[in-house]
Amino acid sequence: MGILSGIRVLDCSIAMAGPFAAQRMGDMGADVIKVEPITGEWQRHASAGGANGNEINVSFLSLNRNKRSLAVDLKAPEGKALLLEMVKTADVFLQNYRPGVAARLGVDYETLSQINPKLIYVSMSGYGEDGPYKNYPGQDLLLQAMSGAMMSSGSSDVPPQAAGQYLVDAITAYTAFEGALAALFHRERTGEGQLVQVNMLDAITTIQMQELSVFTVGGVPQTRSAEPHAHSYIRAPYGVFETLDGYITVAMASLQKLGPLIEEPFFDGLNDTTDAWAHRDEIFARTKARLKTRPTDQWLALFREADIWCGPVYGYADLVEDAQIKHNATFVEYDHPTEGRVKTPGFPIRFSKTPSVIDRGAPLVGEHTREILKETGRDAASIEALIASGVVRAR
Numbered sequence: 001m002g003i004l005s006g007i008r009v010l011d012c013s014i015a016m017a018g019p020f021a022a023q024r025m026g027d028m029g030a031d032v033i034k035v036e037p038i039t040g041e042w043q044r045h046a047s048a049g050g051a052n053g054n055e056i057n058v059s060f061l062s063l064n065r066n067k068r069s070l071a072v073d074l075k076a077p078e079g080k081a082l083l084l085e086m087v088k089t090a091d092v093f094l095q096n097y098r099p100g101v102a103a104r105l106g107v108d109y110e111t112l113s114q115i116n117p118k119l120i121y122v123s124m125s126g127y128g129e130d131g132p133y134k135n136y137p138g139q140d141l142l143l144q145a146m147s148g149a150m151m152s153s154g155s156s157d158v159p160p161q162a163a164g165q166y167l168v169d170a171i172t173a174y175t176a177f178e179g180a181l182a183a184l185f186h187r188e189r190t191g192e193g194q195l196v197q198v199n200m201l202d203a204i205t206t207i208q209m210q211e212l213s214v215f216t217v218g219g220v221p222q223t224r225s226a227e228p229h230a231h232s233y234i235r236a237p238y239g240v241f242e243t244l245d246g247y248i249t250v251a252m253a254s255l256q257k258l259g260p261l262i263e264e265p266f267f268d269g270l271n272d273t274t275d276a277w278a279h280r281d282e283i284f285a286r287t288k289a290r291l292k293t294r295p296t297d298q299w300l301a302l303f304r305e306a307d308i309w310c311g312p313v314y315g316y317a318d319l320v321e322d323a324q325i326k327h328n329a330t331f332v333e334y335d336h337p338t339e340g341r342v343k344t345p346g347f348p349i350r351f352s353k354t355p356s357v358i359d360r361g362a363p364l365v366g367e368h369t370r371e372i373l374k375e376t377g378r379d380a381a382s383i384e385a386l387i388a389s390g391v392v393r394a395r
């Protein structure tokens with residue numbers, strides 16, 4: 001039994017941020033019902049990297065485990081009535097429609113809270129529910145660029161670089177997940193449901209709490225250096241350096257320790273705080289030149305012995321074989337009825353008494369329609385009639 005066992009979530013979201021947040025709740029034991037069109041949610045038809053499966057592509061597979069699928073046409077009066085009926089017994093309703101769409105569909109907070117005052121309604125958007133940008137597309141890359149994050153790393157002579165992950169989507173998912181849990185805790189105390197609003201712009205901006213405060217309070221400009229320094233507000237050496245056979249990261253090493261190890265006399269007498277900031281380009285360049293002379297493993301052993309912060313630069317092939325990753329059981333494996341053996345990142349939180357459980361993979365379209373409708377009290381004949389009418393879809 002997971003820690004959220006007994007909590008029912010109606011997941012009406014699409015793409016990454018919403019489904020990822022709902023999957024987190026499913027991993028913690030919630031009964032997550034993925035309410036999707038009879039043609040299937042958008043992500044079923046748009047796979048990152050073109051990684052298609054047998055019936056479910058990898059993108060959808062990765063974001064929708066521990067859910068049951070109810071495929072229903074919400075534009076049909078019978079379909080909308082069905083969803084509103086399910087709201088009566090739901091604990092969390094999650095959607096990431098564009099602003100105004102939920103109201104047009106009749107599934108906005110004001111409507112659903114009248115049906116179920118204890119409902120936690122999580123509304124996710126790109127830029128906010130109102131304001132001048134409310135109708136702009138909330139896409140990860142666009143938000144990364146707008147947030148200022150791209151200007152905190154890299155060198156000044158190359159274009160700003162995006163993160164190698166769907167960073168804003170993931171951060172927004174965790175923010176929505178956190179908001180839902182906090183609202184559930186409030187309801188336990190008071191019995192009250194509430195509206196929880198999360199937007200991608202605020203999510204990516206607020207995680208830069210330290211950097212933005214250095215700018216707004218400290219008055220230090222966000223200036224990229226000539227060398228590809230890894231962060232505009234961190235002293236040198238700080239970044240990724242090429243070695244004889246690969247790459248290594250070095251973070252804020254003591255110049256007095258580092259200098260003798262890499263045979264760089266320029267570092268003698270330099271202060272780690274003031275000089276390492278004032279001369280960050282030259283320190284970076286000299287470190288870069290020296291580290292090219294030996295293999296990564298030799299530098300790692302040497303630096304770790306001297307308590308210099310360092311680490312390898314992995315690709316995914318390296319990551320999945322890492323000893324600590326294996327020790328942590330970071331990845332989980334399970335069997336899926338159409339996709340076979342699946343290996344994917346698991347749930348990162350460990351609970352001593354209520355561990356997370358992955359007991360089902362991503363559902364097929366409408367795979368659980370019959371059982372979900374049966375739970376609403378409908379008999380077999382009425383369920384089959386709904387299926388025949390095209391209002392819902394079932395396997």
